[in-house]
Structure formats: structure tokens, C-alpha cells
Amino acid sequence: MSKIQLMAISLLIATSALFAGEKQWNELDKQQQSLLSPYQQKWNTLPANKQETILKGVKQWQTLNPSEKKLATQRFKEWKNLPAERRSSIRARYEAFSSMQPQIRNEIRNKYNKFNQLSPERKQQLKKQWKNMSAAQKRQVLQKRKIMKKLNQRQRRLVQQKRKNIQQNINRNNKKNINNNRR
Secondary structure, eight states: OOHHHHHHHHHHHHHHHHTTTOOOGGGSOHHHHHHTGGGTTTGGGSOHHHHHHHHHHHHHHHHSOHHHHHHHHHHHHHHHHSOHHHHHHHHHHHHHHHTSOHHHHHHHHHHHHHHHTSOHHHHHHHHHHHHHSOHHHHHHHHHHHHHHHHHHHHHHHHHHHHHHHHHHHHHHHHHHHHHHHHO
């Protein structure tokens, strides 16, 4: 076997490994092809990870009921109509949120849900109040919240430590009682 033939075989093996995850257009079922018709011309040239992401979206779309599909379509149009810098800002905030520890993400979600449970009037009042604050006042409010959070964390740790100490005392007393009963 010549060096050229060996190189050609190596190249074929390498490229087949690279494209192993890719799905050709004709391998998609009819419903997928229908939903992905805008991608038909370029589908076979998309990288496997991009195809995978798009196919996940199609699977998710297929599970939605008609009202959910209508809402998703409306939101997608709103997203596309946003200025590019606003979309970029939202993506950056989402990535920052996604990289946070799960505990912090849950805390943010809980606060968001708590805010959403307020009456529309109270929400407006709080938004207006925040908007009318100076940057210094906003920093002060955030600093107070940060301090309160640290205090609450310390209090929780103290309570947990007290509970632990009580449990240890109970365990010691139980051991003493068991030893006294054996005598």
C-alpha cells in the first residue's frame, strides 16, 4: 500500500469520525423536514452539534400544545425584533445566571416569584421607587441587603450549631444512661 493510499484511508477515517454525529437531510422524518424546511439547503453542511441543538428544539416544539406554540411563536418574533445589542445583553445575563451556583439561582427565582405574586399596583410602586433612586441610593439599598443576608446566614449557622450541640448532648446523655443501665 502506498503512502498516498494510506493517507487517503486515514483521512476518510478521520472525516467519518468527525461527521458521525451529523444527520443528513434525507435521514430526517417528514415532520422534522417540514419543521426544518428553512434549513433544507444548508442542513447537510451544519456541524453535528448545531444539528443536535436544532433537533432538540424540534422535539420540544412537538410536545407543545397549540396555545404554547402560539406563545412561543409570539415570543420568538419579539426576540427577533429586539436590537442586536439588547439580545446580546440578555444572552450575557443568561450565561451569568447559568454559571451561578444552584443555591443562588434558586434564591433569585424565589425572589422573582415573590415579586410576581405582588399586586400590579405594588409592583409598579416598587419599580417607580427604584427608578427614582439615585445610583448612590441604589448602592446603599443593595449594600443593606447584602449585610442583612450575611446576618441571616450567620444566624442560621448559629442556630444549626446550637442544634448540633443539643443533639450531641442528647447523644452523650443517652450513652451515659445506657452505660448506667448496664451496671
